[in-house]
Amino acid sequence: MQGRIARRYAAERRFRLLGLGAVLLSGLFLAFLLFTMVGNGLRGFTYTNVEVPVDFKAMPLTVDASRLSDADADQVIAGAGLADIVAFAADEALGDGGSAMISENAWKEVRTAIKADPDLLKGATVFHLPTSSTVDIAAKEGAKGELGAKVDALERDGKLSTGIHWPFFRNADATDPAVAGIWGALKGSVLTILIAFLIAFPTGVLAALYLEEYAPKNRWTDLIEVSINNLAAVPSIIFGLLALAVFINWFGICQASALVGGLTLALMTMPVIVIASRNAIKSVPPSIRDAALGVGASPVQVVFHHVLPLALPGILTGTIIGMARALGETAPLLLIGMRAFIGDVPSGVCSPATVLPMQIFLWSDEVDRGFVEKTSAAIIVLLIVLLSMNALAIYLRNKFEKRW
Amino acid sequence: MTFNAAALLLLIAGLALIGWLAGRARSSMLAGRAGAKLHSRPQYHGWYVALWLFAPAALFLAVWSAVSPGLVTNTVLASEAAKELPAFGFERGAILSDARNVATGRQAAVRIPAAAPLVKPYADASHTYAWIGIAAMLALALAGGLYAFTRIKPDFRARTRVEKIVMLLLLVASLVAILTTFGIVLSLLFESIRFFRLVSPAELLFGTNWAPTSGAPVKDTFGGIPLFWGTVLIGAIIAMIVAIPIGMMSAVYLTQYANPRVRRWVKPCLEILAGVPTVVYGYFAALTVAPALREFAVMIGIPNASTESALAAGIVMGVMIIPFVSSMADDSINAVPQAMRDGSLALGATPNETIRQVLIPAALPGVMGGILLAVSRAIGETMIVVMAAGLSANMTANPFASVTTVTAQIVKLLTGDQEFDSAKTLAAFALGLVLFVVTLLLNIVALRIVKKYREAYE
Numbered sequence: 044m045q046g047r048i049a050r051r052y053a054a055e056r057r058f059r060l061l062g063l064g065a066v067l068l069s070g071l072f073l074a075f076l077l078f079t080m081v082g083n084g085l086r087g088f089t090y091t092n093v094e095v096p097v098d099f100k101a102m103p104l105t106v107d108a109s110r111l112s113d114a115d116a117d118q119v120i121a122g123a124g125l126a127d128i129v130a131f132a133a134d135e136a137l138g139d140g141g142s143a144m145i146s147e148n149a150w151k152e153v154r155t156a157i158k159a160d161p162d163l164l165k166g167a168t169v170f171h172l173p174t175s176s177t178v179d180i181a182a183k184e185g186a187k188g189e190l191g192a193k194v195d196a197l198e199r200d201g202k203l204s205t206g207i208h209w210p211f212f213r214n215a216d217a218t219d220p221a222v223a224g225i226w227g228a229l230k231g232s233v234l235t236i237l238i239a240f241l242i243a244f245p246t247g248v249l250a251a252l253y254l255e256e257y258a259p260k261n262r263w264t265d266l267i268e269v270s271i272n273n274l275a276a277v278p279s280i281i282f283g284l285l286a287l288a289v290f291i292n293w294f295g296i297c298q299a300s301a302l303v304g305g306l307t308l309a310l311m312t313m314p315v316i317v318i319a320s321r322n323a324i325k326s327v328p329p330s331i332r333d334a335a336l337g338v339g340a341s342p343v344q345v346v347f348h349h350v351l352p353l354a355l356p357g358i359l360t361g362t363i364i365g366m367a368r369a370l371g372e373t374a375p376l377l378l379i380g381m382r383a384f385i386g387d388v389p390s391g392v393c394s395p396a397t398v399l400p401m402q403i404f405l406w407s408d409e410v411d412r413g414f415v416e417k418t419s420a421a422i423i424v425l426l427i428v429l430l431s432m433n434a435l436a437i438y439l440r441n442k443f444e445k446r447w
Numbered sequence: 448m449t450f451n452a453a454a455l456l457l458l459i460a461g462l463a464l465i466g467w468l469a470g471r472a473r474s475s476m477l478a479g480r481a482g483a484k485l486h487s488r489p490q491y492h493g494w495y496v497a498l499w500l501f502a503p504a505a506l507f508l509a510v511w512s513a514v515s516p517g518l519v520t521n522t523v524l525a526s527e528a529a530k531e532l533p534a535f536g537f538e539r540g541a542i543l544s545d546a547r548n549v550a551t552g553r554q555a556a557v558r559i560p561a562a563a564p565l566v567k568p569y570a571d572a573s574h575t576y577a578w579i580g581i582a583a584m585l586a587l588a589l590a591g592g593l594y595a596f597t598r599i600k601p602d603f604r605a606r607t608r609v610e611k612i613v614m615l616l617l618l619v620a621s622l623v624a625i626l627t628t629f630g631i632v633l634s635l636l637f638e639s640i641r642f643f644r645l646v647s648p649a650e651l652l653f654g655t656n657w658a659p660t661s662g663a664p665v666k667d668t669f670g671g672i673p674l675f676w677g678t679v680l681i682g683a684i685i686a687m688i689v690a691i692p693i694g695m696m697s698a699v700y701l702t703q704y705a706n707p708r709v710r711r712w713v714k715p716c717l718e719i720l721a722g723v724p725t726v727v728y729g730y731f732a733a734l735t736v737a738p739a740l741r742e743f744a745v746m747i748g749i750p751n752a753s754t755e756s757a758l759a760a761g762i763v764m765g766v767m768i769i770p771f772v773s774s775m776a777d778d779s780i781n782a783v784p785q786a787m788r789d790g791s792l793a794l795g796a797t798p799n800e801t802i803r804q805v806l807i808p809a810a811l812p813g814v815m816g817g818i819l820l821a822v823s824r825a826i827g828e829t830m831i832v833v834m835a836a837g838l839s840a841n842m843t844a845n846p847f848a849s850v851t852t853v854t855a856q857i858v859k860l861l862t863g864d865q866e867f868d869s870a871k872t873l874a875a876f877a878l879g880l881v882l883f884v885v886t887l888l889l890n891i892v893a894l895r896i897v898k899k900y901r902e903a904y905e
Contacts, residue, residue: 051797058799062700065693066713069773072766073720079735080727249620257617267621270628276820276890277883278827280854281631284879287861288634310627317624343610371724374829374854378861400726407730407834415734422727433722437715 080422087420090208090221091174091182093145093197097132097153098167104128104157111161120157126150129172137197144193146173146221171204173221176413211420215388216402220413223406225421227388231301231396236370238305238392239312244362246309247316248351251358254317255324256346275314282311283375291379297393299380304398307379308369315368319361323354356443363436367429373400399425452512455581456505459588463501466592470496474599487606495605498612499595504588511580522572528564635883638876645870651877657840657851659860664870671878673840677757677850681836682825685761685846686768690821693765694772695814699802701773702780721770729834732763737835744847755837758846764831768821775817779810779897784904812900819893823886829854853878 106123110116129150130142137144149172156170157163174182181194182203197203215227250271258264286307290296296303327350335345376382381401389396397405399421406418471493478485485492520543545562550569557563599605643651646669654670697717701710737759744752783806791801807814837849838859860875 051800055797055799058802059700059704062696062704065696066700066705068693069697069720069766069769070713070716072769073716076723076727076731079731083734246620246623249617250624253617253621257614258621267624271624272894273887273890274624274627276823276886277631278824278829278854278886280827280829280857281635281879281883284857284876285627285631285634288638288876289630313627314624341606341610343613347613367722371722371726373724373726374833374858377829377833377858382862400724403726403730404830404834407733418730422730425724426727429722429724430719433719 077426080419080426082419083416084419084421084423086183087416087418087423088208088211089205090211091179092171092204092206093137093174093178094169094202094204095129095133095136095145095149095172096167096169097129099128099164100166102128102131104164106164108161108164111158116158117154120154125154125157129153133172138193144175144178146175146219148217148219148222149173151222171206173210174203176220176411179221180412211417215386216384216397216405217386218384218411220411220417223414223417225399225402225424227385228397228399228402228421229424231304231385231389232370232398232400234301234389234392234396235304235308235398236366238302239308239369240362240366242306242309243313243316243365247313247362248320248358250313251317251320251324252346252351255321256350257342271314271317274310275318278374279311279372280374280378282307283378285310286375287378299383299385299395299397300393301389301396302392303379304376304381304396305392307375308372311372311375312365312369315365316358316362319365320354320358323357323361324350326357327353353445356439356445360436360440360444363432363439367432367436370398370432371400371425371429373398373404376401377404399428452508455508455584459501459504459508459584462504462588462592463497466500466596467493467497470494470596470599473596474601474605477599477601483601486602486604487609491605491609492599492603494609496592496595496599498609500588500592503591504584507584507587508580511584515576515580519569519572519576522575523565523568526568526572528568631883635876635880638873639880642870642873642877645873651874652881655842657856659871659874661869661871669870669874671853671881673842674851674853674856674878675881676842677836677840678826678852678854680844680846680850681757681761681764681832681852682828683822685758686765686825687818687822689762689765690768690772690825691818694769695776697769698773698776698780699807702777703798703802703806717770717773720766723767725767725828725830726834728763728767729830729832732759732831732835736763740847749845749847752847753837753849755835755849756847757836757850760832760836761846763835764825764828767828767831768825771824772817772821775820776810776814779813779817779900780806782813782901782904783809812896812903816893816895816897816900819889819896823889823893826852827854827882827886829858833858853882857882 104120104123104125106119110119113119129145133141133145133149135141152172153170156168173179177190178194180186181190182198182205185191186194194203210222211224213226214222214224217223250267254264254267254271258267286303290303290306291298296306331349331353332345335349336342340348376398381397382405383395383397384405385395385397387394403418403421403425406414406421409418467490471489474485474487474492475489477483478489523543523546542559542562542565545557545559546565546569549557549562549566550573557566645664650667651669651671653672654667655672656667656670657673658668660668701713705713733755737754737756740756740759740762741752741754744756787805787809788801791805792798796804832852832855836852836855838851838855839849840851840856841848843850857875857878860871860878
């Protein structure tokens with residue numbers, strides 16, 4: 044008897060430990076995931092620069108100073124052969140193969156500096172230019188062989204410096220990790236989500252109000268309910284197929300743009316918003332409605348003056364969570380052409396755009412090793428945005444939600 | 448002068464605001480002067496005027512933006528300069544669009560010399576039609592506004608009319624969901640039927656060779672079985688082997704053992720796991736998990752281990768599904784009446800025995816429904832398999848080999864550079880239809896089980 048009780052208690056302890064183990068295991072997965080991303084990604088926010096003195100007295104750049112403030116100053120400077128001058132200066136400063144050690148876009152930094160201060164052309168200046176991505180990786184991780192020796196030598200001379208990689212926050216996508224950035228994707232994401240919100244939020248809330256407050260019990264209402272519940276469970280890629288067939292091939296809306304992306308995500312998020320809104324509306328007690336009706340409000344006034352304001356915190360919480368999910372969505376956007384390489388920051392809702400998750404996907408496919416840390420850095424940015432959206436939703440819920 | 452729909456929409460919205468103010472002011476003035484009581488409060492009169500001003504003009508704007516480009520092109524084609532154009536074909540379209548881009552200011556100069564004489568007719572025609580459109584729109588807005596404005600009287604029932612329109616708006620909003628469902632079903636069906644004219648449905652569903660090629664469909668290259676098997680292997684077998692035990696045990700621990708403080712901290716952590724975007728999971732699977740698994744496989748001597756393995760995608764997908772399974776199990780266990788638990792404990796069963804022999808059997812239908820929902824979510828998941836599972840259609844039970852799934856193939860078929868009508872592209876829609884039907888059935892069955900079970904305890 045005693046033995047059996049001991050066995051049963053032992054089983055009880057084992058079972059409990061198993062449960063704790065399961066919870067810890069999922070926590071461990073999360074920690075490992077975040078740790079890997081942060082470990083890889085933090086280095087993506089910095090970049091290695093190298094000191095290169097450029098002497099414009101020895102190698103004059105022949106441009107008319109008056110044209111440097113023109114709109115086409117970029118082409119004027121490029122046409123005057125600045126790239127060759129900078130490459131030559133790098134060869135002189137860093138020894139043979141020096142021009143391969145700086146980024147192929149390094150001269151554009153010099154160009155920006157010249158445009159800001161044309162007097163630079165009269166003398167010699169030391170520029171901190173971005174290194175090529177192989178040198179950058181060698182400086183961060185250490186490397187063997189000839190390249191490693193060169194980088195070590197530069198480091199001893201104090202010519203290498205590491206700074207925050209501003210182009211990463213300022214630029215759109217590029218083939219060179221030294222100048223590739225997430226600003227284009229971030230702006231595309233903001234435009235896309237804004238469009239999705241402007242369509243899905245009013246539609247979703249109005250539909251929820253109708254279903255919860257006015258809808259008669261008949262076959263049509265059942266059909267609406269069934270389709271909303273099913274749409275919430277349809278795989279996201281199906282929405283991509285719908286958008287491709289309807290928005291692009293049938294309506295001919297501008298392909299790969301924030302507009303089509305936003306429309307697609309709006310269709311995808313709307314059922315989520317409807318379901319969250321219905322729960323919020325349901326939790327407003329009937330006594331509120333009865334009281335308003337009792338003092339002579341019309342049914343529309345009851346809903347818009349009393350029920351909706353009381354349900355709004357819950358509705359907003361659900362909407363923010365739905366929007367956060369849409370922001371992290373990639374699959375449907377792959378099908379509507381947002382996979383293309385886009386080197387410009389999108390200028391409007393109809394211009395070709397990409398979004399942050401798509402940028403992560405595109406960079407994860409890149410061969411250049413410099414993109415590995417850029418991918419993780421972009422993931423960190425995306426996770427920070429998503430987590431702060433979720434935190435905002437939780438804050439709203441705790442601050443404004445009433446328990447009746 | 449070009450036709451800018453967004454700016455014009457803003458313009459009539461501004462006019463509507465003026466109409467709102469005017470309607471409100473007039474109704475309160477009438478009430479003051481006549482001393483009569485208004486039927487509706489002044490702002491309803493304002494809304495009535497604003498709606499009459501805005502709605503017809505906005506409708507016209509929508510129609511006109513769709514129609515006017517065609518009218519402009521017709522006018523240009525009727526002009527003298529257009530007689531030089533090639534009769535039809537690609538070149539004609541290119542010249543026209545070149546001229547249009549210059550005329551609307553989208554590019555600075557013509558790229559095709561033949562387009563140059565067309566620029567002026569284009570600019571003139573779009574100018575004319577833009578003015579016609581704007582004038583008609585403003586006339587409609589003013590007419591609507593004036594009509595509504597003259598109807599304002601103290602006993603005019605503005606509120607009931609405005610409320611009718613609001614109700615209509617609510618109904619339309621809820622119809623969007625039906626429209627989307629129909630859109631999905633129709634577009635998938637339509638493109639799939641076109642595909643099934645080229646390739647028989649039986650081949651897609653039961654064929655065992657998947658090697659689609661461009662151009663005319665070759666026999667026996669559209670067999671879907673390898674894809675279906677890959678989808679099942681990753682989504683329904685490997686992912687569930689990871690997600691079900693961990694998710695269930697987490698739910699049991701959190702509902703039965705953990706104290707409220709732990710619960711309050713652990714639950715949001717699980718929710719974070721659910722909120723991580725799938726592309727991040729995919730990158731994690733491809734960059735970290737897959738190479739590690741490959742090394743492990745080589746170490747224990749498994750042949751043809753690939754860097755893109757079913758196991759890597761399945762494990763990571765399972766992790767993604769854990770919070771989903773756990774919250775479904777949580778709900779089902781909580782729905783079991785407290786009396787059953789108390790009764791079992793009172794008879795001397797340990798908590799562990801109560802959970803295993805009373806709670807879980809009682810919660811089983813709900814848990815099963817939750818698992819079906821989880822499977823449906825796993826087989827529709829795209830990014831993890833695109834990034835980690837690979838694209839080679841293998842029929843293998845070896846989890847270290849590379850397999851492909853329905854979703855990964857849809858992405859592959861639609862992101863290449865092929866024309867829209869090829870069998871390859873249409874096949875993606877047929878695969879989408881299969882996926883849609885399967886997930887729909889899983890969801891219907893699961894929801895039915897969950898609902899029935901809830902009713903049983905109510």
